[in-house]
Amino acid sequence: MKAIGSLALAATLALSAQAQPPSNTSAPTPKMYFADSSRLGVPFAKDPSVIRFQGAYWMYYSLPAPRPTSEAAGQGQTGWGIGIARSTDRIHWAKAGEVQPVQEVEKAGIAAPGARVIDGKVHLFYQTYGKGALDSICHAVSSDAIHFDRDPTNPVYRPTQMPWSVGRAIDAEVYPHGKELWLFFATRDPAMKIQQIGMASAPIGSGFGRGTWRDLSTTEPVIKPELPWEKTCAEAPTVLRHGGLYYLFYAGAYNNTPQQIGVATSRDGRKWTRIGDQPLLANGAPGSWNSSESGHPGVFTDDDGRTYLYFQGNNDNGKTWFLSMKEIRWHGSKPYLVEP
Numbered sequence: 001m002k003a004i005g006s007l008a009l010a011a012t013l014a015l016s017a018q019a020q021p022p023s024n025t026s027a028p029t030p031k032m033y034f035a036d037s038s039r040l041g042v043p044f045a046k047d048p049s050v051i052r053f054q055g056a057y058w059m060y061y062s063l064p065a066p067r068p069t070s071e072a073a074g075q076g077q078t079g080w081g082i083g084i085a086r087s088t089d090r091i092h093w094a095k096a097g098e099v100q101p102v103q104e105v106e107k108a109g110i111a112a113p114g115a116r117v118i119d120g121k122v123h124l125f126y127q128t129y130g131k132g133a134l135d136s137i138c139h140a141v142s143s144d145a146i147h148f149d150r151d152p153t154n155p156v157y158r159p160t161q162m163p164w165s166v167g168r169a170i171d172a173e174v175y176p177h178g179k180e181l182w183l184f185f186a187t188r189d190p191a192m193k194i195q196q197i198g199m200a201s202a203p204i205g206s207g208f209g210r211g212t213w214r215d216l217s218t219t220e221p222v223i224k225p226e227l228p229w230e231k232t233c234a235e236a237p238t239v240l241r242h243g244g245l246y247y248l249f250y251a252g253a254y255n256n257t258p259q260q261i262g263v264a265t266s267r268d269g270r271k272w273t274r275i276g277d278q279p280l281l282a283n284g285a286p287g288s289w290n291s292s293e294s295g296h297p298g299v300f301t302d303d304d305g306r307t308y309l310y311f312q313g314n315n316d317n318g319k320t321w322f323l324s325m326k327e328i329r330w331h332g333s334k335p336y337l338v339e340p
Contacts, residue, residue, distance in 0.1 A: 060113035079109025125172035153210035186235035258283035259295030
């Protein structure tokens with residue numbers, strides 16, 4: 001495996017921290033309000049995934065392809081990449097590094113990270129970018145949360161036994177279940193129009209390389225868009241367990257149409273039922289920081305058992321993107337959200 005890590009980030013770290021409210025926002029901004037200006041010169045961070053590792057919190061997120069005239073482009077960065085931020089309180093973040101494309105399969109870019117600590121190491125699953133129906137899931141491992149070794153078999157997974165899918169796999173989320181690692185992902189229908197969620201698994205001790213994964217949702221999607229607010233898209237799956245149930249948080253509708261966040265539950269992790277017909281987290285009211293969407297969730301359970309929902313939003317139809325968070329609390333088996 002080839003080791004990679006942060007580049008010369010001294011000039012960009014100051015541009016990637018707790019963001020200031022945009023001038024066109026009249027409503028209060030949340031306590032957590034993070035973005036990264038290193039690529040475009042404007043705040044832009046998407047697809048958060050949070051873990052706790054070696055006494056700190058780490059957030060992985062998607063970075064856009066830089067403008068041709070930017071410093072990042074001058075350093076040879078041409079495609080999408082993955083940002084790394086560190087925090088001591090889950091709310092205030094400072095950029096700590098980047099994961100850049102290095103393998104041939106990644107040359108058009110990488111994005112949508114899903115991180116999980118397994119056997120004392122950080123396992124990062126992420127997608128290739130810009131390959132359309134051929135986008136696939138890749139895998140890398142780190143001992144320090146910043147420097148990653150790529151799996152030499154990348155890409156490690158794309159669905160092959162799901163006739164309802166075109167064979168694409170993006171938006172990776174993994175969840176350990178006994179001796180298996182479950183992989184949830186988004187994929188398109190054969191016409192490449194409808195986004196749906198699929199599922200696969202690999203043995204925990206397998207190394208998670210290509211050939212270790214088994215398709216699970218072979219006859220139908222785990223979740224497909226069915227409700228009016230979901231339109232033609234269900235994506236960005238993220239999973240936690242609470243009170244004997246699995247909870248799958250997902251994004252409904254494509255970006256800024258608006259994308260909003262829903263929840264489904266399961267007792268076995270295979271058959272899922274929505275908890276209602278409305279989103280758990282809707283886009284904000286006009287004038288708020290997330291009026292264009294509240295999307296791409298990433299759930300995190302801390303060591304004390306408290307759970308948090310990280311998500312992306314903006315109020316300008318995607319010219320900028322910010323990351324924020326709400327705490328998940330429970331009425332019996334029903335989740336609800338509060339400011340941290």
